[in-house]
Amino acid sequence: MDEKTLIARRVALEFRDGDLANLGIGxxxxxxxxxxxxxxxxxxxxxxxxxxxxxxxEGVAWNDLTDAGGSPIGAVPGAAAFDxxxxxxxxxxGHLDVTVLGGLQVDEQGQLANWMVPGKMVPGMGGAMDxxxxxxxxxxxxxxxxxxxxKIMKRCTLPLTSVRRVDLVVTDMAVIExxxxxxxxxxxxxxxxxxxxxxxxxxxxxxxxxxxxxxxTA
Amino acid sequence: MKxxxxxxxxxxxxxxxxVLMIGGFMGAGTPPGLIDELVxxxxxxxxxxxxxxxxxxxxxxxxxxARMVRRVITSHIGTNPETQRQMIAGETEVxxxxxxxxxxxxxxxxxxLGGVLTPTGVGTVVADGKRTIEIDGRSFLLELPLKADxxxxxxxxxxxxxxxxxxxxSRNFNPLMAMAAAAVIAEAENIVPVGVIPxxxxxxxxxxxxxxxxxxxxxx
Numbered sequence: 001m002d003e004k005t006l007i008a009r010r011v012a013l014e015f016r017d018g019d020l021a022n023l024g025i026g027x028x029x030x031x032x033x034x035x036x037x038x039x040x041x042x043x044x045x046x047x048x049x050x051x052x053x054x055x056x057x058e059g060v061a062w063n064d065l066t067d068a069g070g071s072p073i074g075a076v077p078g079a080a081a082f083d084x085x086x087x088x089x090x091x092x093x094g095h096l097d098v099t100v101l102g103g104l105q106v107d108e109q110g111q112l113a114n115w116m117v118p119g120k121m122v123p124g125m126g127g128a129m130d131x132x133x134x135x136x137x138x139x140x141x142x143x144x145x146x147x148x149x150x151k152i153m154k155r156c157t158l159p160l161t162s163v164r165r166v167d168l169v170v171t172d173m174a175v176i177e178x179x180x181x182x183x184x185x186x187x188x189x190x191x192x193x194x195x196x197x198x199x200x201x202x203x204x205x206x207x208x209x210x211x212x213x214x215x216x217t218a
Numbered sequence: 219m220k221x222x223x224x225x226x227x228x229x230x231x232x233x234x235x236x237v238l239m240i241g242g243f244m245g246a247g248t249p250p251g252l253i254d255e256l257v258x259x260x261x262x263x264x265x266x267x268x269x270x271x272x273x274x275x276x277x278x279x280x281x282x283x284a285r286m287v288r289r290v291i292t293s294h295i296g297t298n299p300e301t302q303r304q305m306i307a308g309e310t311e312v313x314x315x316x317x318x319x320x321x322x323x324x325x326x327x328x329x330x331l332g333g334v335l336t337p338t339g340v341g342t343v344v345a346d347g348k349r350t351i352e353i354d355g356r357s358f359l360l361e362l363p364l365k366a367d368x369x370x371x372x373x374x375x376x377x378x379x380x381x382x383x384x385x386x387x388s389r390n391f392n393p394l395m396a397m398a399a400a401a402v403i404a405e406a407e408n409i410v411p412v413g414v415i416p417x418x419x420x421x422x423x424x425x426x427x428x429x430x431x432x433x434x435x436x437x438x
Contacts (some may be wrong), residue, residue: 039369046317047243047269047387061248064374064385069297070244070272081386083421085245085325088318092338122305122314123296125344126270130318133338163341170315 003172006189007141009034009216012172014139015041019097020090022046022131025069028100028141034174034217042076043095047128048087051079061147068127091127092134095100099135103142103169105156108203110165110178112140113158125161132162144171150202153175173197175214182206187214219381221267228403228429229255232368235288239366239395240268244297245252245277247388249405251431253280261331263288267324267366269317269391270294271301291364293317294392299335305342314345316344319361321394327363327398334361348408369399376406377413381420389421405431 001009008030015035017022022044023029032043032054045052045067053074061072090096103112112132115125115190132138145151152169157186169176174197175187184206189198229252232238242248249267259278264287281287282301289311295301304310313325322334322342334402335358339345349360353428371392374385382404384392396402404422407430 009351045341045387047246048390049387062386064388066244066387067248068243070246070276075386081384084317084321085394087390088321092318121296122302124270124292124294124314125316126294126296127317127344129316129344130338133340134318160342162338204369 002029003143004174006216007143007170010175011139011141012036012217013215014109014137014168015039015098018042020050020095021045021101022091022096022135024099024101024128025067026035027102031100031141038215044087044090045073046084046087046091046120046131048083049075049079049081050090051076086148088127088130091130094134096131096135096138098139100139100141101131103140103151105151105153105158105171106166106178107153107156108138110183111142111156111163112138112161113156114140114161114164116159125157128161132166133164137168138164138166138218140166140169142169142171144173144197145200150200153202154204173200176205184208187212190212221427222378222409223257223431225251225434228252228431229259230427231401231403232256232261234262234421235264236368237265237366237424238267239369239399240266241279241369241371241390241392241395242272242277243269243387243390245279246392247372247384247392248272248277249370250401251433252405253277256281256286257284261286264290265289266293267364269320271298273297274300276387285309288407289313291315291320294322319344321361321391322389323361324394325399326361326382327365328394331363333363335359336361339357354373364398366395366399367401368396369381369402371396371402371404373404373406373422375408375410375415376404376427376430376432377410377415377424379412380404380424380430381415382406382427383415383419384421393421396426401428403429403431404424407433
């Protein structure tokens with residue numbers, strides 16, 4: 001199993017039946033494929049729909065039914081479409097149960113940077129700042145390091161997406177919960193030791209006496 | 219009042235230097251005929267307000283590629299390398315706005331509000347130069363209204379009076395922008411007789427639409 005699939009299968013366990021969820025483009029989108037049986041989640045796409053799903057089969061793509069990346073999608077029975085003000089009202093107004101986003105850096109305060117690298121990559125924040133500020137629960141799904149460099153830092157060096165503390169960080173090495181006291185190491189990935197995680201992390205981690213192995217969906 | 223006009227006439231009303239709101243999200247819900255005609259007429263020095271600059275060759279991306287845009291106010295340019303290149307080279311000014319804030323700034327202008335207070339961006343670079351206001355112990359940024367000279371709107375159907383109906387994710391910023399511009403030019407996939415669009419299905423009421431463009435068909 002590749003690292004992204006592992007992360008997606010762990011994040012998928014965080015959903016509750018009936019949740020309204022928004023998944024970022026890329027790794028987070030993989031999560032939808034790994035939901036446990038019996039968990040029905042409504043997925044929002046911020047361009048204006050609740051009830052998005054992957055295109056069910058070829059030949060049904062339509063220009064007026066797209067995801068936030070502009071690619072054709074399907075819609076489940078019971079889907080609803082709306083304008084961008086309502087879409088972001090759902091996000092900021094406390095109606096969105098959970099968002100899963102990628103990350104460039106997370107720091108000891110649980111703050112996330114994921115929208116720009118000054119001088120190198122300035123794609124714009126899109127909906128990320130609203131999602132992190134407004135979702136009831138924010139889950140960061142990212143690789144633990146980038147080209148060997150830690151992404152979980154004492155202090156983010158990249159511009160923040162929000163000052164809000166995210167709720168959970170799931171990587172290919174660990175599950176970490178940012179708390180008021182600091183970052184708590186909750187789980188390690190299969191085959192990864194606590195020592196491995198500490199070596200790959202710049203931030204100080206709070207390590208409980210017992211750190212279980214990460215469960216994942218089938 | 220006759221609202222249905224030829225595509226060329228609709229676009230010739232737009233002067234160089236105009237501030238345009240253009241509906242759409244990665245090209246979905248961006249009026250294709252109006253974009254192509256803007257390029258054909260070679261408008262210059264435009265300010266464009268839109269969710270994104272799509273991809274090269276798609277939607278607003280065509281205006282960027284044709285070097286017609288002096289300034290763009292948008293939430294995302296990551297899918298269009300040409301916008302990023304022009305921004306870094308100092309050829310095009312880019313103001314990045316969080317997507318929900320962009321929607322609310324447009325809505326504020328159209329709905330007669332003096333601004334909106336949003337938690338989005340507090341404590342980040344987005345807050346630079348803006349007022350932070352405390353309400354019940356929470357911090358909010360004061361974001362100001364955004365209005366335009368023209369809104370270019372894409373609808374699935376319109377009737378001859380200019381009532382507009384939208385389809386799924388092509389709705390996005392279109393109904394908000396139709397409220398926030400001095401003049402509204404709507405392009406519809408289909409123009410249908412009055413009465414075909416039921417009142418409950420009207421997404422933009424006809425009084426907001428100044429000029430309406432349909433697909434130009436030849437029946438010869």
